[in-house]
Structures are given as structure tokens and as C-alpha cells.
Amino acid sequence: MIRATRNRNRALVSVVSLAVASLLLSGCAAAAGSTGRAGTASAPPPPSSRAATHSGDQHAQTQSSGPSEASKMVCGQETKDDISSILALEQAPHAVDEWADSTYTCTYHLADGLLVISVKESPAPAAARKYFDALQGKLEAAPIKGLANLGFPAAQTPDGSVVFLKDSSTLHVNATGLPPAVGPQKVAPTDFAYQVATTILACWKEHH
Numbered sequence: 033m034i035r036a037t038r039n040r041n042r043a044l045v046s047v048v049s050l051a052v053a054s055l056l057l058s059g060c061a062a063a064a065g066s067t068g069r070a071g072t073a074s075a076p077p078p079p080s081s082r083a084a085t086h087s088g089d090q091h092a093q094t095q096s097s098g099p100s101e102a103s104k105m106v107c108g109q110e111t112k113d114d115i116s117s118i119l120a121l122e123q124a125p126h127a128v129d130e131w132a133d134s135t136y137t138c139t140y141h142l143a144d145g146l147l148v149i150s151v152k153e154s155p156a157p158a159a160a161r162k163y164f165d166a167l168q169g170k171l172e173a174a175p176i177k178g179l180a181n182l183g184f185p186a187a188q189t190p191d192g193s194v195v196f197l198k199d200s201s202t203l204h205v206n207a208t209g210l211p212p213a214v215g216p217q218k219v220a221p222t223d224f225a226y227q228v229a230t231t232i233l234a235c236w237k238e239h240h
Contacts, residue, residue: 099136102236103151103201104129107138114231115140115147118224119215146209149228152202161185164197167204171195180226182233192221195231200234205229 140147154160173187194205207221
């Protein structure tokens with residue numbers, strides 16, 4: 033058990049290094065407003081439907097106005113490009129999105145299984161923290177500590193789920209539907225989910 037834990041820690045350090053490199057080197061070339069549902073271009077919402085951006089609550093919108101532009105980025109071209117790069121895909125993966133219960137979900141249909149990325153938009157940071165804590169408990173996820181959490185509340189499970197909390201948004205990357213070895217580098221599903229999550233967080237940081 034001790035040896036397995038040490039090996040797991042070494043693997044995570046390697047993935048953290050890759051994630052930090054992606055944060056430093058990769059950019060989000062497309063503007064947040066250019067990402068549309070299911071990866072197609074969409075016009076910006078009319079002024080009356082746009083939610084005001086507040087410090088500490090960058091992504092929250094009402095259910096009636098639909099998902100925020102930041103949330104839609106998980107199904108946008110930048111995320112598709114990142115996944116294609118990580119998995120060395122020749123073309124962008126097919127994705128289907130959904131907006132329900134203040135949660136924007138993007139399901140990627142990959143050759144080896146499903147990758148599900150969701151963003152829960154809460155009305156305020158306190159409500160988001162409550163949701164994050166409840167989800168962490170439901171998943172029985174262990175906290176991600178040290179540099180690996182990038183300064184955010186974060187947790188992960190051994191079978192492929194990674195959760196980050198930023199402001200009023202809870203990002204959940206679920207790679208439990210993928211095989212034990214993912215991509216050409218044969219990384220564990222949890223490590224793959226972590227790398228995808230950090231690239232999304234980098235885009236959020238760049239555009240907000």
C-alpha cells in the first residue's frame with residue numbers, strides 16, 4: 033500500500049508538471065464568446081440576457097439565461113483542441129452538450145469511452161462551496177493538496193474524477209468511463225482528467 037501510494041504521488045507530480053507547462057505555454061486564442069453549443073459558433077446573447085460579472089462570482093448566471101460563456105468553454109473549440117492534443121487525435125472529438133439544473137454538461141464520445149465535463153453554476157461563492165463539499169463527499173474524493181490544486185479547492189477519485197471550485201463554478205471532469213490507460217502516454221484516467229481540468233482553468237483565468 034505504501035509503495036502504491038508513493039508510485040501514485042510520483043505519477044501525479046509528473047502530471048502536475050505537464051499541467052503547469054500547459055498553463056504557461058498554451059493560450060486560449062478564441063474569445064470566450066466565440067464558443068458555442070456542441071462546438072458550433074453562436075452569436076453573443078442580447079444585452080438584456082447577459083449576466084453582470086462580479087469579483088469573486090465570475091461565472092454565475094441565472095438558469096433562465098442559460099450557461100455562462102465560461103461554462104460553455106468546456107464544450108468549445110479550445111477544450112476540443114486540448115483533448116485532441118493530449119490524446120493525439122487526428123480530428124476533434126464529437127461532443128454533445130446539455131444545460132439543466134444550472135449545470136452545463138459536455139459529453140465527449142471518444143473511441144475508448146465517454147469523457148464527461150460539467151460546470152455547476154451556483155448563485156454565490158458560499159453556495160458553490162456547499163455544492164462542492166457535497167459533491168466531494170458523494171464521490172468520496174480525496175482533497176488535492178499543495179501545488180497540485182493550483183490554489184483552488186480541489187479533489188479527485190482513484191477511478192477518474194477530478195473536481196475544482198473556482199468562484200461560483202464547480203468544474204467536474206469525469207473520466208471514469210475511460211480505460212485504465214488513456215492516450216498514447218498511457219496515463220491513468222484521474223491524471224488525464226486532471227490535465228483536462230487544468231487546461232480549462234487556464235482558459236478561465238485568461239478570459240476573466
